[in-house]
Amino acid sequence: MPSPKVLLSLLSVATAAVLALPASAQREGSAQPAVSGPITAKYQADASKILAAAAADNDGYTALTYLCDHIGNRNSGTPQLNTAVQWGAELMRKAGLENVTVQPAMVPHWVRGHESAEILSPDLHGMPRKLHMLGLGMSVGTPAQGITAPVIFVHTFDELDALPPDSIKGKIVVYNPGWHGYGVGSLYRTTGASRAAAKGAVAMLVRSATGLVEQTPHTGTLRYDEKQPKIPAAAISPEDALLIERLAKDGTVSVHLQMDAHQEADVQSGNVVGEIRGSEKPNEVVVLGGHIDSWDVGQGAQDDGSGIMAAYAAVKLIHDLGLKPKRTLRLAFWVNEENGGAGGRAYRDSVAKNIKDQVAAMEMDDGAEAPLGIGYTVIARTPGRRAPSMQQMMRQGPPPFNMDALTPEQKQAFNTVQQIAALLQPIGADKVFPAGGGSDIGPIVALGVPSLAPITVAEHYFDWHHTEADTLDKVNLADFRKDIGLLAVTTFVLADMDGQLVGAKIPDMD
Ligand SMILES: [Zn+2]
Structure with a gap:
């Protein structure tokens, strides 16, 4: 944020509350x-x-x-x-x-319904590793059987933009922009799904927009770009985003995501x-x-x-x-x-x-x-x-x-x-x-x-x-x-x- 640092708490983009600064x-x-x-x-x-x-x-x-x-x-x-x-x-x-x-x-x-996400590979003694997740508000759901796909991990939109579409197509994009205040964090949450979908991703997971690292996922709304396919999107805890980041450095990480989320009248x-x-x-x-x-x-x-x-x-x-x-x-x-x-x-x-x-x-x-x-x-x-x-x-x-x-x-x-x-x-x-x-x-x-x-x-x-x-x-x-x-x-x-x-x-x- 530019100086002098101004708390601007007058957001009107129907996200949560404010444009806040970290400290x-x-x-x-x-x-x-x-x-x-x-x-x-x-x-x-x-x-x-x-x-x-x-x-x-x-x-x-x-x-x-x-x-x-x-x-x-x-x-x-x-x-x-x-x-x-x-x-x-x-x-x-x-x-x-x-x-x-x-x-x-x-x-x-908007109705959340049942939802879950887990890491299927790398294998952990034959047990899927459950992710701490909350579907994002207004997200679409997955097919009933869920989505299983390899993930592609990026920190930022710039990293996403630098990747060829071939490397994203059919994958689950995982963002961890870190914590630089709610303005940045909520921007990945609200717009990350459509930006990933534009490059062929099938789902999106985003680090929760919070500085708190206590295995607690934070929901919040997303906004789909009507020009892009609507893909399911969920927030994961900061710890789980970091885990995926570490695992992705060593090889392919595959995630199963299941969400019943849908809109009613x-x-x-x-x-x-x-x-x-x-x-x-x-x-x-x-x-x-x-x-x-x-x-x-x-x-x-x-x-x-x-x-x-x-x-x-x-x-x-x-x-x-x-x-x-x-x-x-x-x-x-x-x-x-x-x-x-x-x-x-x-x-x-x-x-x-x-x-x-x-x-x-x-x-x-x-x-x-x-x-x-x-x-x-x-x-x-x-x-x-x-x-x-x-x-x-x-x-x-x-x-x-x-x-x-x-x-x-x-x-x-x-x-x-x-x-x-x-x-x-x-x-x-x-x-x-x-x-x-x-x-x-x-x-x-x-x-x-x-x-x-x-x-x-x-x-x-x-x-x-x-x-x-x-x-x-x-x-x-x-x-x-x-x-x-x-x-x-x-x-x-x-x-x-x-x-x-x-x-x-x-x-x-x-
Ligand atoms: Zn509020």
């Missing part, structure tokens, strides 16, 4: 300090009340516990997801929010939304939320149960404190973030006509670790050129952040966020990062809505998300409460303050 130290490089000013002074008393309430909040963790333990994971198209949607609407109603509705969206229904689902109506400008909206769907493994605790439940607790405590922002504060549990983005698009369609009324959007989808501050997307624009797209930034990293290159309007907006961040000093979250967002708000950010996200230390998020290990125990209550405080203070001030932020119009796709 939290790198995030620090782009952080700007809070600055006290008139906005800080005006909201000091309210912020103190909010942070005290958040520090004692149990509503958020109680609801998260129910979601994880009693509803469980909730992949798009499953009954569990729609149970979660109905439960989420009831939760908002019980909290006293207004205009609680389920905004309809059709979602895909789309299913009716929806975004859950509820509001604290604005006291003076009810048509103007600050929207806060995360996504209610998850992968079909683990409990979807960090990804993104923690996001929606922290957002819920934040809005509920503002309501319970009797604070009435001038603008409407809207809580949203978007649907189908992981494998389609239907919820984010449905939300955009519902507000597009009066997009100027959407004054800010904040999404929490990077887990509930200790917050460092607020991410707010300001990208300096080269005159005459549009902002880089999300996909470009995934490949190349975001453009360098340079405060001096911002327009006066951008500088003022950035300063406003710095003044809000000064209110978060008691929870140690008083930094401002020049980028922040999420997949679900991507479609409205593309229309110019200002984009924000909490930025956390994110030391373990990519160890857990999209795995069997994404369970409630990974969510630390003290950190979670700080996240609630950050969301509540930030969105309350944005909904109540006199001015507005400016958006960056990040194009959704190339």
Whole structure:
């Protein structure tokens, strides 16, 4: 990634969550300090009340516990997801929010089914060597009897491209690009299958997009290039990718892959939304939320149960404190973030006509670790050129952040966020990062809505998300409460303050 290293957490390519950098130290490089000013002074008393309430909040963790333990994971198209949607609407109603509705969206229904992979040769005392694998979301399955083929191991796309098609045809391509952050890792996961298929491969295995080496496979979505044959694709643990790499150096490695994965008919689902109506400008909206769907493994605790439940607790405590922002504060549990983005698009369609009324959007989808501050997307624009797209930034990293290159309007907006961040000093979250967002708000950010996200230390998020290990125990209550405080203070001030932020119009796709 280019310097200065910017955490860009506003992916909208319906992969998981973020474009993250490998080390939290790198995030620090782009952080700007809070600055006290008139906005800080005006909201000091309210912020103190909010942070005290958040520090004692149990509503958020109680609801998260129910979601994880009693509803469980909730992949798009499953009954569990729609149970979660109905439960989420009831939760908002019980909290006293207004205009609680389920905004309809059709979602895909991908079904994993039974799956397995094993090394057949080299022979290990006549026993196949089982691989730790998880099929990638939206993958096609294998024929019922599975696929048995020799593997061709590559580290990178460059290595793949350098090979003659003859050496790939009929084989299973195995990628191990190593771990260089989620942006790179998820790029191999999302596009690796079609790139292998273009050269005649029959299946694809990819090292999980994680820095954690603990025999844990990580699923996540893939995107087929419609011009190429669709081949089955799965993630394997980093250890198993390294094993195949070592074995492949010594000779032919043959793998058997069996996957029942398939698509069923789309299913009716929806975004859950509820509001604290604005006291003076009810048509103007600050929207806060995360996504209610998850992968079909683990409990979807960090990804993104923690996001929606922290957002819920934040809005509920503002309501319970009797604070009435001038603008409407809207809580949203978007649907189908992981494998389609239907919820984010449905939300955009519902507000597009009066997009100027959407004054800010904040999404929490990077887990509930200790917050460092607020991410707010300001990208300096080269005159005459549009902002880089999300996909470009995934490949190349975001453009360098340079405060001096911002327009006066951008500088003022950035300063406003710095003044809000000064209110978060008691929870140690008083930094401002020049980028922040999420997949679900991507479609409205593309229309110019200002984009924000909490930025956390994110030391373990990519160890857990999209795995069997994404369970409630990974969510630390003290950190979670700080996240609630950050969301509540930030969105309350944005909904109540006199001015507005400016958006960056990040194009959704190339
Ligand atoms: Zn997520």
